Amino acid sequence: xxxxxxxxxxxxxxxxxxxxxxxxxxxxxxxxxxxxxxxxxxxxxxxxxxxxxxxxxxxxxxxxxxxxxxxxxxxxxxxxxxx
Amino acid sequence: xxxxxxxxxxxxxxxxxxxxxxxxxxxxxxxxxxxxxxxxxxxxxxxxxxxxxxxxxxxxxxxxxxxxxxxxxxxxxxxxxxxxxxxxxxxxxxxxxxxxxxxxxxxxxxxxxxxxxxxxxxxxxxxxxxxxxxxxxxxxxxxxxxxxxxx
Numbered sequence: 001x002x003x004x005x006x007x008x009x010x011x012x013x014x015x016x017x018x019x020x021x022x023x024x025x026x027x028x029x030x031x032x033x034x035x036x037x038x039x040x041x042x043x044x045x046x047x048x049x050x051x052x053x054x055x056x057x058x059x060x061x062x063x064x065x066x067x068x069x070x071x072x073x074x075x076x077x078x079x080x081x082x083x
Numbered sequence: 084x085x086x087x088x089x090x091x092x093x094x095x096x097x098x099x100x101x102x103x104x105x106x107x108x109x110x111x112x113x114x115x116x117x118x119x120x121x122x123x124x125x126x127x128x129x130x131x132x133x134x135x136x137x138x139x140x141x142x143x144x145x146x147x148x149x150x151x152x153x154x155x156x157x158x159x160x161x162x163x164x165x166x167x168x169x170x171x172x173x174x175x176x177x178x179x180x181x182x183x184x185x186x187x188x189x190x191x192x193x194x195x196x197x198x199x200x201x202x203x204x205x206x207x208x209x210x211x212x213x214x215x216x217x218x219x220x221x222x223x224x225x226x227x228x229x230x231x232x233x234x
Binding site: 007008009010011012013014015016017018020 | 121153154155157189190191194195197198201
């Protein structure tokens with residue numbers, strides 16, 4: 001007597017491509033949202049904050065004399081003790 | 084100029100009087116949403132392949148249309164197609180239909196294809212059709228063992 005082989009159950013046979021496309025679109029939406037939120041909140045706002053803090057107490061005159069004393073300006077005397 | 088209009092009117096009239104071949108789908112210039120249920124769809128294709136006077140061209144057209152849909156053909160449609168191949172004495176077409184059904188499974192070949200072969204096996208034995216695997220057609224021709232696997 002041939003032994004009873006277990007019969008395979010009926011798998012999902014319709015709309016396979018539809019399901020694949022839908023899954024891909026959902027994953028695309030999620031990754032786009034995550035990427036967008038990261039770029040705005042972490043990257044963008046972080047950079048803006050860094051710039052704001054740099055320029056909050058920025059004294060351009062002090063910076064000018066600091067660079068001048070290093071001899072980096074061609075038209076300014078590095079040994080002039082003004083300020 | 085009168086000759087060209089006469090030729091065009093003649094071809095229009097000839098087209099209007101044409102009797103169209105019985106095809107599985109009727110050509111309609113409408114949107115793609117249909118109100119057909121799955122069972123009606125299956126029944127339409129099964130009845131098409133079960134026609135007694137079907138010929139090889141129409142079997143191929145039917146299978147081609149069937150493969151254009153986002154589904155794997157139901158076993159009963161495959162059975163009807165194989166019996167149609169038997170009626171037109173085309174064994175190669177029967178093997179090709181099985182290969183096409185395997186291709187339609189996409190990524191889920193290992194789930195769907197064994198199920199279909201299991202359901203179709205009685206017809207395969209009745210008509211004496213081998214599966215592509217039994218004929219060795221699922222592997223490339225001259226499939227040699229890789230030299231790196233030989234010890």
